[in-house]
Amino acid sequence: MMLSKLLGSEWMKIKRKGLWFLTLLGPLGVIGLTMVNYGVRKDYLLAQSEDDWAYYLDNVAALTPMALVLGIVILTSLLASIEAQTNAWKMWLALPVRRGSVYLSKYLIAAVLLLVSSCILAVGTAVYGMTLGLGDDIPWLSILEYSFYPWVASQALIALHLWCALTSSNQGFTVSLGIVGVIAVIIPVYLPDWVIWKWPSLVSELDNPWSSGVIGVGAGLLLFMAGMLHFSRKDVG
Amino acid sequence: MSIIVQTEQLTKTFQKQYAVDHIDMTIREGEIYGFLGPNGAGKTTTIRMLLGLMKPSSGRIKVLGKRLNTHKLEILRQVGSLVENPSYYPHLTAYENLNVIRQIVGVPPVRVTEVLELVRLTEAAHRKVKGFSLGMKQRLGIAAALLHQPKLLILDEPTNGLDPSGIIEIRELIKSLPQKYGMTVLISSHLLSEIDQIATSVGVVSHGKLIYQDSITNMRKLANSSIHIQCNDPEQAAVALHRLELAVELGANKLVLHQCSDRAVADAVKLLVHQGMDIYRVEEHKQSLERIFLDMTGGVSL
Secondary structure, eight states: OHHHHHHHHHHHHTTTTTHHHHHHHHHHHHHHHHHHHHHHHHHHHHHTOSOHHHHHHHHHHHHHHHHHHHHHHHHHHHHHHHHHTTTTHHHHTTSSOOHHHHHHHHHHHHHHHHHHHHHHHHHHHHHHHHHHTOOSOOOHHHHHHHHHHHHHHTHHHHHHHHHHHHHOSOHHHHHHHHHHHHHHHHOGGGSOTTOGGGGGGTOOTTOOHHHHHHHHHHHHHHHHHHHHHHHHHSOOO | OOEEEEEEEEEEEETTEEEEEEEOOEEETTOEEEEEOOTTSSHHHHHHHHTTSSOOSEEEEEETTEETTTSHHHHHTTEEEEOSSOOOOTTSBHHHHHHHHHHHHTOOTHHHHHHHHHTTOGGGTTSBGGGOOHHHHHHHHHHHHHTTOOSEEEEESTTTTOOHHHHHHHHHHHHHHHHHHOOEEEEEESOHHHHHHHOSEEEEEETTEEEEEEEHHHHHHTOOEEEEEEESOHHHHHHHHHTTTOOEEEETTEEEEESOOHHHHHHHHHHHHHTTOOEEEEEEEEOOHHHHHHHHTTTOOO
C-alpha cells in the first residue's frame, strides 16, 4: 500500500533525469557494437565456428556485463542524486513513510529499469541475429538466458551500489567503487569467483550460469538487508 | 489547552559535544512557538529530532500525546515541516514537486492547487523549480508543508532569503494558521525581531541549552526601564530622594531610579526642584530585549 504510493512518486521523480534514456542506451549500445563487429568482419566471424548462432551470442555476451555494470553504477547514483542534490532527504523522510519502504522503492526502480534494458537486449539480439542469416534454427532459450541471467546475477551489484549511493555522503567513494566495478567486469576470467563484479559475466568455476544467478540473488538479499538497515538507522543531516 | 510537543531531557551529542543539552520543551495547542537562538545553538538539531530524522542520544519526545519512537508514522501524518534551506526537486515543476508529495500524504489533487494559491505560486506552477528565486523555493517549501493540513507545522528559519515584502506575506500567513486551521506552529529563527512579531510563546536556546521558555508577554516584561536624572549636585540629590523611599543609584554625574511609576518620577522631580537644584536632563532608559538576550546567551548576538 505504502510501497505502491512510494513507487508512484519515484516514477514521477525520475522524469527528465535521463534514467529512461540510459535504460535504452545500454542495450542499444551492446547491439550497436555487435552490429559494427559483424558489419566490418562478418565473413571472418562466421568462419570461426560451426554454430553461428552460439558464436554470435558469445560475442553479444562479451559486451553485456560491461553495459550492465555501467548501468547499475550510473542509475543508482542518479537515483540517489534526486534527493542528494538539494538535500531533499530531510523533506522526504519527514513524510509519513517507512525508511525501509523508501529504500525498497529505490531498489525496485533500479531493478525494473535494468529489467527493461534486458528485455530490449533480448529483442535486439534476436532481431539482429535473424538479419545476419545465422541459420533457421533460432536458439530462443539461449537468447533469453544470455539476456536475463546477467540481470538476475546482478541483483547483488544493484544492492551494493545502491547502498553506497544512498548512504555515503562521500561521492568520491561512490565513484571509486563504480570505477573498480567497471574495471573488474572487463577481466572476469582473471578474478576469483567471490568477486561480486564477476557474477554478471556468468563466468564461474562451476561453469553453470545458474550458479551465478543463485549467488547473485542470495548475496543481493543480504546486501539489500544490510543497506536497508543502515539507511533506516542513519541520522539525516 | 493540550500539549502538542513535549520533550523531556532531550539530548543529542556529536563526538561527545552536546549539540542539544537536556532540553525540556513544551508547546501547547494553538501556540506559535518561537524557537530562538544564535546560529549553531542546536535549533535545527532539535527540530530534526522532533521529526524523527535524527535519533536522540537520550531523552524523550512526545508529539500530539504520543511517543515519537513508537508512533512515528502516526505522528508524521499530522506534522508538516520545512527544515533549513528548502528541499525540492529542481528538475520538476512546482506542481509536480507538490504532486510527488501529495501521493505520499494521500490528499486529493485539488489541494495542490489550493496550497499553490495560498503561497501565491499559481502563475509559476508549471515552471521548473530550478529557475525559481530563493524566496519562491521557500514559499514552495511552505506549500509542501501545508499540503496535508497538519496539526503541527514545524518551520525552521522560514523567512531566510525572502525579501521584505515576502517576509511580511509569510508572516501574515503563519499568523493566520492557528485561528484558520487550528494549527500549532513551531518556528525557529536567529532573529529576535522576527520572533517578537510572530510568536505567542518563546523558547531561547544557547549552546544546546534551553535557557528561557515562557509566553511572549512575560518575555516583554523582562525589558526593565529606568529613569536617569542629571543635575548640578547628584550626591545631595540622592540624599534628598532617599526620603521618598525610591530605589536610587548614584551613577557618574547622574541619578538612576529603577522601576518607578509616573507618579514617583513626578514626585522626585518636584522635590529636587523645591530643593533648588538645577535639573539638566530626565531620561528614560529601556533595556532592549536584544540586550537581555545578549546577556542570556553570553554575548552571542541574536
